[in-house]
Every structure is written in C-alpha cells, then in structure tokens.
Amino acid sequence: MRKLYVILSSVLLILSGCNMRVLDPKSQTAKGQSFLIQFSFALMMIVFTTVIVLFIWFVWKYRQTEENKHRIPEDEKGNRFFEITWTVLPIILLAVLAVPTIKITYEISASSSATPPNAVHIDVTAQQFSWTFEYQNGVVQTSELVIPKDRPVVFHLNSDDVIHSFWVPKLGGKMDVIPGKERRLIVTPDEIGTYQGKCAEFCGKEHSLMRFETIVKTQEDYKQWIQKMKRKTE
Amino acid sequence: MTFYLFDRSFYIASDVLLAYITVILSGAAIFYLITKADKWPTIKKYVTTTHHRKIGVLYLLSATLFFIRAGIEALIIRVQLAVPENDWWVFQGDKFNEAFTTHGTIMIFFVAMPLLIGLMNVAVPLQIGARDMAFPYMNAVSFWLFLAGAILVNMSFFMTASPNAGWTAYAPLSISTYTPEAGNDYYVFGLQVSGIGTILAAINMIVTIVRHRAPGMKLTRMPLFPWSTLITSFLILIAFPVLTIALYILMFDRMFGTQFFTGEAGSPIYWQHLFWIFGHPEVYIIILPAFGIFSDIISTFSKKRVFGYTSMVIAITIIGLLGFMVWVHHMFTVGLGPLVNTVFAITTMLIAVPTGIKIFNWLFTMRKGLIQLTTPMLFSLGFIPTFVVGGVTGVMLSVAAADMQYHDSYFVVAHFHYTMIGGTVLGAFAGIYYWFPKMFGIKLKETLGKWHFWLFVIGFHITFFPMHLAGLNGMPRRVYTYLPKDDVFIYNFVSTIGAFLMGLGTLAFIWNIYQSFKNPDYTGNDPWDGRTLEWAVPSPAPEHPFQPMPLVKTIDPLWEAKRNRGGKLPEAESARSAPIDVTSWQPIGLAGMMMVFSLAFIYHQTWLQIIAGIGVLSFFVIRNLTDEHVRVAREEENE
16 A cells, blocks of 8 residues: 555656755755756757757658659758857857856855854764764764754865765755865755755765755754753763 | 585675676687687688778677676666665675676776777778778777777676776775775776777877878868767877876876875865866767767768758867866866856856757758658667757756756766767667678668667667656665655656666667678668768778779769769779788787786786786887888889
8 A cells, every 4th residue: 555655656746846856945055056957947948849849840841752752852051041040049048048057156155155143053074874963062963964944054064084975955956075175065944844865976885875864943943952962962 | 605615615796606607608609609600710800800890890899798788787777776775686785886887987988989989990981082091900909909998897897896986986985995996996907908999099090081081082071970080089189198197196096005186185186177177078079979970871861961061060179179178067066166167167058059050950951851761860860859858958967056956966867878878879879770781781670770779769768867857856876775755766667667678679789680690681882872982882891992092072972973973983093002901910919918917907916017018018019120011012022
C-alpha cells in the first residue's frame, strides 16, 4: 500500500513539477535563483519552439516522395537577410538574459561578503562523510542544523580533508568547502520547516550518505533550543 | 568471493571474477574463429599498416569495444539507482564510484575521441584529395599510443584498482593521502600515454590539410568535415598540453611527495583551473567534428550545397576560440568572486550565437531540398532537436547565480549527456553509416539501421530527460543511493528503463555490422549520390587513390562534375608526391614499451623504469636513423 502511495505521489510530482526543491525557495537568495531559472527557461523556450517548428515544417514539406524524386533542388548559396536575422536576434535575447544574471550574481555575492548585524554565526566543518555545526556559544551538532527564521545566518565553511560542497536546495545555491580556505555563505530563511541538506561535491566512498537536516525555527523557539542545548553541554 | 588454492585463501570480487571469465572465454572464441577463418595474415596487415583508412578502421573498432564496456558500466549505474536504498550486487560505495569514474573517463577519452579521429582518418584525406595522411608512420604511432593508454585504463579494473576520484579527478581526493591505491595512477598514465597519441594525430591532421590538398582545393572549397577537423586539431594542440601538465604535477604529488595541490603554497583550485582549461576545449574537440559530419550528411541527403558555407566556417572558428574563454563556468561555486563569475557567464552565453547560426544553417540547407531519410540522415535529423535541448540547458547553466543551484546536480548530468550523446555519439553513428561503404565496400543494412536509430534515440530521451527534473529536485551527481523521501524515485526508474532501450539500440548496431558482413550488399564508388571527392574513388578506398589527380574548380566538385561533365572530374597537370606508406612493427612496439614503462611507474619498480625508459628512447633513435625516402629513392635509381 505504501509503495503504491509512493508511485502515485511521484507520478503526480512529474505532472506538477512545481514543488521541485530548487523551484520552491525558502530564502531571498534561493528566490533570486529560482527566478533566474524560470526566466532563462522561458527565454530558451522561445528558441526551442522556433527551431522545432522550422524543423518539423522543413522535414515534412521537403521530404522525398514518389512524385518528386527526380527533381534536382535549385542551388542556393545562402541568404544574407536570414543569416543576419538569426545572428542578431539571439544576441538580443542573450543581452536580455545577461542583465538579471549580472545583477543577481552580484547581489548574492555582496550579501555573502558583508556581515549583517544580529547575524547568527555558525562554524561548519565538513569531513568525510559528515557535517559538524558549531554555534557561537559552544554548542556542537552533527548532521542537524538548527537556524532561526528571518535572521541572517553566516556559515563559516571549512573542510578537514577533501573538497565538499554545502547545499540546502530550498535555501539557495551551493558553496564549495575547500580545505585550507574559509568560505562564507549567508542565507536568511523566511519560512519555518525542515529542509534537506547535502554534500554536492564528490568526496569519496560514502559521499551519497553525507547529508544533514536543516530545521528552521521561529526566533523564540530557536532561543529556547539553543539555551537547552547549552545546558546539556554544561 | 574467497577460494582456496595450495592451502592459501584468495579473495576476488565477484564482478571482477565475472569480467575475467567473460574476457578469457570471448578471447579464446575470437582466437579460434580467426584461426578457423585463416584471418591471421589480415590481422598482421592491420597491425603493421600505416594506411589512413585501415588506421581509421582500427580506431573505430577499438572505440566500439570501449563503448560496449563503458555502456555496460552505465547500465550498472542505472540498475543500482533504479530504486531508492538499493543494494544491488557489489555496486555501492567505492565500487559504484569506480563505475562512474571509468564510465566517464572511457566514454570521453576512449570512445568519443577515437570515434571522431577514426572517421577523420577514413574521410578527411579522401575529401581533400590527399593520397594519405602527411605522416603515415606517425599516424600508426598515434593509434597505438592511444590504444596503449586505453588498455592501461581498462586494465586497472582487472588489477582491482580502478580509478575512483571521478573522471575530473579533483585534488585533493585524487592525491595519494585520500586514494592511496594504484587506481588513479592508472588514470594518470593511461591519459598521459593516449594524450601523446592524440597530440600527434592533431599535428598530422593539420599538416595533411594544410599541405596535401588536391590542386585547386582552396580552403574556401573544402568540405565542412575537414574544416572542423582543422579547427579541432588546433584545439587539441593547445588544450592537450595543459592536461599533460596537470597530470604531470598530479603524478608528482601522488608519487614524489610534492605539494602542488595541498599544503601552504599549493591549492586544490589549481587542479580545477588546469583541468578545465583543458576540459572545456575538450568538449568542443568532441563536438566540432560531429558538426562537420552533420554538415556533409545533411547537404548530401538534401541534394543541396550547405547553406551559408562561409558563416558555417566562421561559426566553427568562433566556437573554437570562445572554447578557451569559458572554463570557469565549471567552477562557479568555488567562490572566485562575482566579477570573474559574470565575465565567464557572458562568454559562455556568447557560444550560443555561433551554435545557433549552425543550427539554422542546417535547417535552411534542408529547406527547398529533397530530403532522403536514409540511416545517416535519420541520425543527423535526430541530432537537431536533441542538441537544441542540450544547447538551451547550456545557456541556462551559464547563468552564474542559477548555476549555483544546478552545479554538481543531475541537471548537469542531463545537460552534458544531451550534448555529448545528442551531438558526438549520434554524429559518430551517422558518420559510420555514411562512410561504411568507403571503409569496406559494403553498406550497412538500412532496416536494422532504422531499428538502431529509433531504439537508441527514444531510449536516450527517456533516460536523460527526467534527469533534469531529478536535478531540480535536489539530487546530487555521483551518488549511489537516495531515500524514498527525496522524491526522485520515479525519475530514476524511468531513466533506467530508457538506458536499457539504448542498450538494445546498440545491440541492433552490432548485429547490423555482423549481418552486413555476412550477407554483403556491395556498393560502387558512390552509393549515396555524393557531392565530395571521397565518392570519386573506389570503395573500399585503395592505397593509392586519385589516379589521375583531380583538379578542383568549385565547392562540392563531384556533384558539379555529375551535373555538367557527365561525372568526370577535370584532371590536374601535376600532383604533389604521395606520402610513402611503410609496413612496420615499430609503432605497436613503441606503444607496448610505453605501457611497460607506465606500469613500472604505477607499481614503483625502479629497475623496470630504467630498462623501459631506455627501450622507449631507443625507438626514437631507430626512427631517427631510418628514412624511407632514401630507400624509395634508391629503388627508383635501380629501376
């Protein structure tokens, strides 16, 4: 019965396609990225449709049949007007795509280089094959990341061995974790919930199992949780 | 499994054992069949040959073998990923990592490259009116070095030490600290040895195209396949030395204790830069020749010259140039800063323009033409929509901020399979069906060819389209399992079904080759009503084609001759002297010696390194002291 449910729900998922994790953003960063994905997809559908329509039309109309098989097509070298058209139009299309690309890429980087006030700082250590999260008050968690809603969270990413990559699809793009160099990532979650986190850079034998849970709590719950954990460690 | 022999226990993994049994049995069967059919003289001819057509056939044959091997690995990957939390056979953890590493390495270096280089060897000299490649002996050396490298990488599995750091071999994972086994040494030396062969092949192609064209065959009258070959060869010449350097310093890090990629002064990012400065041109190296093949085939079967010839050539050149300016788009998540990321995002987007020009030119070649749906044409038609999907996802991936979501997810896997299979593999199949008559004087069966095409292409889309969605749903690359709650089961299950359809298509191809040799359909010089010079010489192409030497006055010279001259090409007064073909055991000997040399390094045997090193050098000395021109001149004097 449960299997049937899994199959049914996945068929529905294919049909809907909307609650894909990447397209269901829960932070400002991820919203910008999701917008870019959908915007570029829409632009590209124009190109794709044009090509497919021409393709089907030409292949159907000019195929060899019994009647025309002795015809020798007219010699045609090219056509300046057409060639200029399909050089200029894509350039315009790409210019339209380039503007938000540059804008949002800069925004995401800028927000990661500044340190906002009232931010939560978390030291993230990646090692084969687990994640360790250390809070400013000394609380250490493994494979479970708890963060408050509506407060910027600064991740200080460090690796103990090889390159890993920190990825919570619903909270935004990934950031490589490189040994010997600290990388920073800032996200501000704007919805409570539990989200999957993964290592995205192949890092060895059990790379597939290097996952963590991200739990976004309200600020009140987060305060209580961090105090409770603090008492535990003491 | 463990078994006992002479009171000692031996352990061997069951997949390796099965592979040994399969290889030994099929090897024995092939040995028996060759002996029974008395084909050893033919084998000897092929092993010692320096003729471009035979070397092309050898390339294609070995590429097909490796295609089967890496294809089986793909099926293994798909079976393990068919359902969540699968525990199939031995393919979890390291075994799975080895499977996708060698699948990638072999498919790129030992399938895509030799398929295209093989077709270049078969077709390019004939298309430009050359009598052979410029350096026939070096051509044989290229092939055998390629094969030596390929055998090294394939051997690693049987020595239970497959490479396991991904085909990109990112440091520090590929450093001996984290992967101490011999696997990645096999990767380093296999690619290094075959890389030398590839560089030599590129030099050979450039000289052949620049120096050995028929009289009147200006560059502006050259068909597009030689054009793409010329540009590709320059890309190889510039990109492959970068790989050589990268592998070299990786070798030093692994074996001799240097710290290029670790420690205070070193950085793992250096490897990524070096690898992708090679790696991005590499993906254009394996797509541009396919573009050339499609141009020639679409033109032939539309019975029209290629539309916008000049813009086609310019587009290939621009793609080649831009190919060197986009490597950072593989590294958007490394954290190089917004300026670098946006610059490389823009250059990457720009590549879409020349590619788009080519797509529209192909479409307009067909417009007002007369389209014959032969098997090569079917593959070319299948390529257009497939490659456009790969192209548009490529533009989507170039958006730097969005790429942080796609990067290292199944979306990327889908994208590059759409371009590499939809471009390179379909192009290679199209080229094989198209030039098969030129290689063997027989046609492949059309009906089986159509089965091959439809099974392969439908299977392909079923396999790779869902991967876009799995990636958007957060499935990372290179994982051997996933959970039910990840909601990617259905995509993976559908993918697995498609992969087996592609496998059936490939079987149809192999069956087609067998059937075509069993009941041959002999063809004349010109089975397709061709347009270019290769269809003016007998099939299979003889050792000395173009007697008398044609004089080229126009683009598509054979077509023009058929229209206006009753099929006779105008003759040239004089021709360039043909390169001298020799038969020699030296190329295969040199490659064998290189293999021993590499193995001595992989297993740290200093005495063997010295002996094999002297052996390799002595081949160079011998070659320097022989000159077939002297021999030929003497023979001519004595006549």
